[in-house]
Amino acid sequence: MNRVDPRGPFAVPRRATRWPPALVRPRPTSRTQAIVSCGGRTFIVAMGRSGIAAVKREGDGATPRGRLTPRTLLRRKPCPSPLPWRLIRPGDGWCDDTGSQHYNRAVPHPSPMSHEAILRDDALYDHVIVTDHNATPRVRGAGSAIFFHVARPALTPTEGCLAFPAAVWRRGIVPMGPYLIGIPPRPMRAR
Structure with a gap:
């Protein structure tokens, strides 16, 4: 039996970002x-087929409302990044099985539990930012594999992730x- 590190191979220490x-x-x-605005730039991205939801459930196709923080980056080719990163391996998977103790964690691919393969035949996971969602x-059933990844050319809906156009990644x-996501920023105090 394969033992799975409960923190997953993508676990990184939390640290403050600037x-x-x-x-x-x-x-x-x-x-x-969705419209993503940051640092004076604006992007049009794909999001979940059900829009933004305050209560996320596994399989609902919604993008979770709230604050999501990028944890680490997985990619097919080496490229510098301000986030901790590593190359995608053929054995990388992500558990979406609500009955598993490894739910919303990295698992080996293939696996007997329901999971998603990270190494795909298409380009959607050429760059994958793993977030801190759930x-x-x-919480089992509160949504798994909420990533930021590459969008399909027509910006068609995702299963709940945010997907940026390939040109933005390049x-x-x-x-x-x-x-x-779906919440206003805190007002800034005058100094």
Whole structure:
């Protein structure tokens, strides 16, 4: 029997970031796309087929409302990143089995439990930012594998992730700080 590290191979120590928050709000003309604003830049991205939801459930197709923080980056090719990163391996998987003790954690691929393979035939996971959604504490059924990854060319909906166009990834301008999804930023105090 394969033992799985409960922290997963992608676990990284939490540390403070100095990046500005990325504000994510629904695009007025599309329920399945969002506008991401950060550092003076604006991006149109794909999001979950059910839009933004305050209560996320496994399989609902919603992007969770709240603050998500990038933890680590997985990619197919080496490239510098301000986040801890590593190359994707053929044995990388992510558990989405609500009955498993490894729910919303990295697992070996293939695995007897329901999981998603990270190494895909298409380009969607050429770059994958693992977020802290439902990580500490993990609640079974509250959503798994909420990543930031590469979008399909037509920005078609995801299962709940945020997906940036491939050109944004190639230019290295995907925001790496916290994401405020569907919530307004805190007002700044005058000094």
